[in-house]
Amino acid sequence: xxxxxxxxxxxAAPAVIYLVLVYALPLLxxxxxxxxxPEGITFALFRDFFADPFSWRVIGNTMRIAGLVTLVCLLxxxxxxxxxxxxxGMRQVVLLAAIILPLSVGVVVKAFAWQVVxxxxxxxxxxxxxxGVWSEPQxxxxxxxxxxxxxxxxxxxxxxxxxxxxxKLIDPRLMEAGATLGVGPLRRFFRILLPLTLPGVVxxxxxVFSLAVxxxxxxxxxxxxxFQTLATLTGRSFLLMRNEALGSVTAxxxxxxxxxxxxxxxxxxxxxxxxx
Amino acid sequence: xxxxxxxxxxxxxxxxxxxxxFLLTPLVVTVAVSFGNSAVFTLPPPExxxxxxxxxxxxxxxxxxxxxxxxxxxxxxxxxxxxxTLCAIAIVRGRFPGRDAIATFLVSPLMLPGLVVGxxxxxxxxxxxxREAWTSLLIAHVVITMxxxxxxxxxxxxxxxxxxxxxxxxxxxxxxQAVRRVLVPALGPAFLTSGMFAFLASMDNYPVSIFxxxxxxxxxPIQMLQYVxxxxxxxxxxxxxxxxxxxVIVMIIGDRLVGLRKLADF
Numbered sequence: 001x002x003x004x005x006x007x008x009x010x011x012a013a014p015a016v017i018y019l020v021l022v023y024a025l026p027l028l029x030x031x032x033x034x035x036x037x038p039e040g041i042t043f044a045l046f047r048d049f050f051a052d053p054f055s056w057r058v059i060g061n062t063m064r065i066a067g068l069v070t071l072v073c074l075l076x077x078x079x080x081x082x083x084x085x086x087x088x089g090m091r092q093v094v095l096l097a098a099i100i101l102p103l104s105v106g107v108v109v110k111a112f113a114w115q116v117v118x119x120x121x122x123x124x125x126x127x128x129x130x131x132g133v134w135s136e137p138q139x140x141x142x143x144x145x146x147x148x149x150x151x152x153x154x155x156x157x158x159x160x161x162x163x164x165x166x167x168k169l170i171d172p173r174l175m176e177a178g179a180t181l182g183v184g185p186l187r188r189f190f191r192i193l194l195p196l197t198l199p200g201v202v203x204x205x206x207x208v209f210s211l212a213v214x215x216x217x218x219x220x221x222x223x224x225x226x227f228q229t230l231a232t233l234t235g236r237s238f239l240l241m242r243n244e245a246l247g248s249v250t251a252x253x254x255x256x257x258x259x260x261x262x263x264x265x266x267x268x269x270x271x272x273x274x275x276x
Numbered sequence: 277x278x279x280x281x282x283x284x285x286x287x288x289x290x291x292x293x294x295x296x297x298f299l300l301t302p303l304v305v306t307v308a309v310s311f312g313n314s315a316v317f318t319l320p321p322p323e324x325x326x327x328x329x330x331x332x333x334x335x336x337x338x339x340x341x342x343x344x345x346x347x348x349x350x351x352x353x354x355x356x357x358x359x360x361t362l363c364a365i366a367i368v369r370g371r372f373p374g375r376d377a378i379a380t381f382l383v384s385p386l387m388l389p390g391l392v393v394g395x396x397x398x399x400x401x402x403x404x405x406x407r408e409a410w411t412s413l414l415i416a417h418v419v420i421t422m423x424x425x426x427x428x429x430x431x432x433x434x435x436x437x438x439x440x441x442x443x444x445x446x447x448x449x450x451x452x453q454a455v456r457r458v459l460v461p462a463l464g465p466a467f468l469t470s471g472m473f474a475f476l477a478s479m480d481n482y483p484v485s486i487f488x489x490x491x492x493x494x495x496x497p498i499q500m501l502q503y504v505x506x507x508x509x510x511x512x513x514x515x516x517x518x519x520x521x522x523x524v525i526v527m528i529i530g531d532r533l534v535g536l537r538k539l540a541d542f
Contacts, residue, residue, distance in 0.1 A: 012366035012378055015359040015422065019382060023393065023419045026400030030392070033399070076295055083292035084540075096536040097527065098296040104473070104523035105303060106480030108497045109516040112504055113302030116309060116317045116513075123305060123319055153298060160295075161540055185280045214389030217482050221504065231391055238395055239486065251392045258388050 027255070034252040049249045059253075062229040065147060065219075066212035070159075072152040073208045077159030078201070084160065085167040099157045107154060111221040114150035115141060118222070124149075147223045154218060155211050159204040166200035198272035206265030210258050230254050303520050310513035317510065328514040335511055340492075341499035344410070348495060349478035352417035353425075353471050359418075360425030360470075361463070368433045379430060386423040390483030393419070398487040409493035416484050421474035428473075432466035465533045472526045479519075 120139040128134040140146035178188040216231045237247035312321020444454035482497045
């Protein structure tokens, strides 16, 4: 049996070798190519990219949309995670189904549906005119608001589920204990609940933000070519403009951004866990 | 309960109710449009009809793309299940340094932008002269499906009591029999749920697949986006409704196997 234990590690080899060859090495190659020119290592591509005001507008677009989407998801997702942890019976089934089902439906399907919903004669416009918020039908499709609504819809489960995973572990007696000790409800929320749920909030924000930074199909369908983000610009430069130099620079920026979000969030989550 | 708490609680349920409506809106709208007879997506539809479903049979390029997607998703899921399970066993049972790092590495494709992974692979495949679309798609989709398998099987294995295998051996099973009769049934639900989600992830993938399609080999999402750009009509809603039905079936099977609550574990 001893010999078995030392040999068993080799079972990992096929999967690891596979991913190193077709995934890790190509990513490193992409990074290497973006900093090498005809005469060795150069950052010229990046210098040109960051010197262009258009690039900064694209980076600004990316960050603003991702930030807004994350904010909407957090404001909606936080209470929903608590509702999910408390729900029983039919309510629980409905909530769970409404969160899990959209996760298993592809993004092309959902983005197309939002194209229909956000039209001038779409459901949202009809509803808002019906209740008197808008005096006449308006088009949300191809606007930033429309993009944020559609993207928040697609990414909301990724905010709810991580927060739910920490909320369900909280002992409800903690709040009762706080109440018995005469702590007011607002203080109880900020001193007990918020710190306890912070690790879930951090990982939810990290999930949604990184998904929103790198989304490609949703902006292509909901806002169009005039509004560029880092991801759509990357896709366009490879697929349409055949400008691979620009594409590999934006791809590298995206990759660095994604890795930074992962590292920062795991650091913050560890801090938050220790704090609570 | 103080009034403030009662208000907070009421708000929570109201927001939860709105969130359910919000989350289900795209799915409900898609299904409603697909059964309507209006070509301009009027909602509610003036009249119900099946005309968009009848069109599916002679929509150019639809069936080949469905076949490609199912082939790629099925095969890549199968390969990931084999490689991923072997690796998960090594991580749980092995005694070598860096096991956590390996687990993180295998799950990492899920955390990086799909577009960047796709571009990197495209350039890598070009470098070794691989230009065949179908093979490239398969190789790339194994990377997409692997995280789902590793994550779920790893969680199931860490709950598995390996002394059961020794017990089976003592009761006269050969090593292979012990694995087949004890380990495989114990991991069954993990195989099924991770397999289903891996399959769906591959079926739905756009940002990686887009780099490996040519005029003859397209996956379903690529073909659908092309329809959306060329001539958006409710035929796309009918295709979508089919995919939503598939997702409903997967969710019901998942519920029966491990329960909805388990599916929500993150």
